[in-house]
Amino acid sequence: xxxxKEIIDAHAHLIWPTLLKQVDQVIKRAQKQGITTxxxxxxxxxDFEPCLRLGKQFPIIKNIIGIHPEExxxxxxxxxxxxxxxxxxxxxxxxLGEIGLDYLQVRDxxxxxxxxxxxxxxxxxxxxxxxPVVIHCRWAEKHAVNILEEEKYSDLPGVLLHCFIGAxxxxxxxxxxxxxxxxIPTSVYYKKINQEIAKRLPIEKIMLETDAPFLQPKPEFxxxxxxxxxxxxxxxSTLKNISKDDIAEITTHNCxxxxxxx
Numbered sequence: 221x222x223x224x225k226e227i228i229d230a231h232a233h234l235i236w237p238t239l240l241k242q243v244d245q246v247i248k249r250a251q252k253q254g255i256t257t258x259x260x261x262x263x264x265x266x267d268f269e270p271c272l273r274l275g276k277q278f279p280i281i282k283n284i285i286g287i288h289p290e291e292x293x294x295x296x297x298x299x300x301x302x303x304x305x306x307x308x309x310x311x312x313x314x315x316l317g318e319i320g321l322d323y324l325q326v327r328d329x330x331x332x333x334x335x336x337x338x339x340x341x342x343x344x345x346x347x348x349x350x351x352p353v354v355i356h357c358r359w360a361e362k363h364a365v366n367i368l369e370e371e372k373y374s375d376l377p378g379v380l381l382h383c384f385i386g387a388x389x390x391x392x393x394x395x396x397x398x399x400x401x402x403x404i405p406t407s408v409y410y411k412k413i414n415q416e417i418a419k420r421l422p423i424e425k426i427m428l429e430t431d432a433p434f435l436q437p438k439p440e441f442x443x444x445x446x447x448x449x450x451x452x453x454x455x456x457s458t459l460k461n462i463s464k465d466d467i468a469e470i471t472t473h474n475c476x477x478x479x480x481x482x
Contacts, residue, residue, distance in 0.1 A: 223252070223253060224253075224465060225468070226256045226468065226469070227253070227256065227449055227453070227468050227472060228255070228257040228259070228428070228471070228475040228476070229250070229255055229257070229429060229432070229446040230428060231354065231405075231430070232258050232259065232260060232261065232429065232431065233260070233263070233432060233433065234260045234274060234281065234432070235260065235262065235267055235274065236432075236433050238433045239432060239433050240270070243274065243278075246432075246446065247278055247281075247446075249446075249447040250280070250447045251280065252447070253446075253447045253450050254450075255280070255447065256472075257281075257282055257475075257481065258280055258281050258446050259283075259314065259429075260274060260275070260283050261284050261285070261318055261354070262284070262285035263290075263291055264288060264291040265305065268285065268305050268309065271283040271285055271312075271313075272309060272312055275312055282479070283312060283313050283314065284314050284315040284316070285306065285313050285316070285317075286317040286318050286342060286353075287299065287319060288318055288322075289319070289325075289326065290326065292319075292334070292335050292339070293326055293331045293334055293335050299338060299342075303345055306345075306349070307349070310351070313351070314351070314480070314481070315352045315378075315479060316345065316351045316353050316354070317352075317353050317355065317380070317382070318356040318382055319338075319339055319342045319354070319356065320356040320364055321336060321339055321356070321358075321363055322357075322358045322359070323359035323363075336367070339364075339367065343367070343368075346376060346377075347373070347376060351377065352377045352380065352478060353376060353378070353379055353380070354380045354382050355368070355380065355381050355384075356382055356383075357381070357384065361385070361387065362386070365390045365394060368400075369393065369397075376399075377399065378399040378400070379397065380400075380427065380478060381394060381402045381403070382429070382431075383403060383405050383429070383431060383435070384402050384417065388420070395425060399478075401425050401478055402417070402421055402426055403427045403429040404421075404426055404429070404452060404456065405429050405430065405431050405452070406429075406436060406444060406448050406451055406452050407435040407437065408437075408455050408459075409454070410437065415455070418460070419460065423456075423466075423471070425474070426456075426471055427474050427475045428449050428452050428453070428456075428467075428471045428475075430444050430445065430449060430452075431444065432445050432446055433445070436448065437451035453467045453468055
């Protein structure tokens, strides 16, 4: 596949140990495939320092950070500390995320209530900071969409539904909002559920992500990397009968618009 001129990976975890230990090579391999920006995602307070360090070291890296729903139910979670640090470094972070609900990993009803409380707190904080949000809602699409559609959250600058695989009615409701978008992960290359979502969504609402080191495009790949967005572009081009160049151009435009990237 020829190298495309500009592609953005809208969601990766470069501070994950398997990637961080070889981050120089990961970035070089990405750039060889036309990747111009990688949105690096922190999931807890302890990720501030490595995110900031990578952002200063590599211009290709832009950062977002939030309290992931699995981290939100940990006994040592300190939301005030997180928010204080975010305020201090708000210019270095494009968005708050990933935040949300995870009903696969969190089954206890009391913990789910606490998880929702942290989610709502971060949505309020995003409005205060005027930052868009990146939403994780595994097995919790209904509840996440219901919360996000509450009137008090209508002032959110933008909503990006990360790896969303919810039912059709929640996709339809989400598409009614001009500033809501979806990411399609590299697992679209072989997973039917991601392919169905990609076919359903208009390209004007899609961004591309790897979720590296997870959701690799082929099961035999041990570690996912930003360079593998080429597999997503190839598959989505086939699914939607849109040229690879147009897939790259439109999804990059969507990402720049959402994250206010120049």
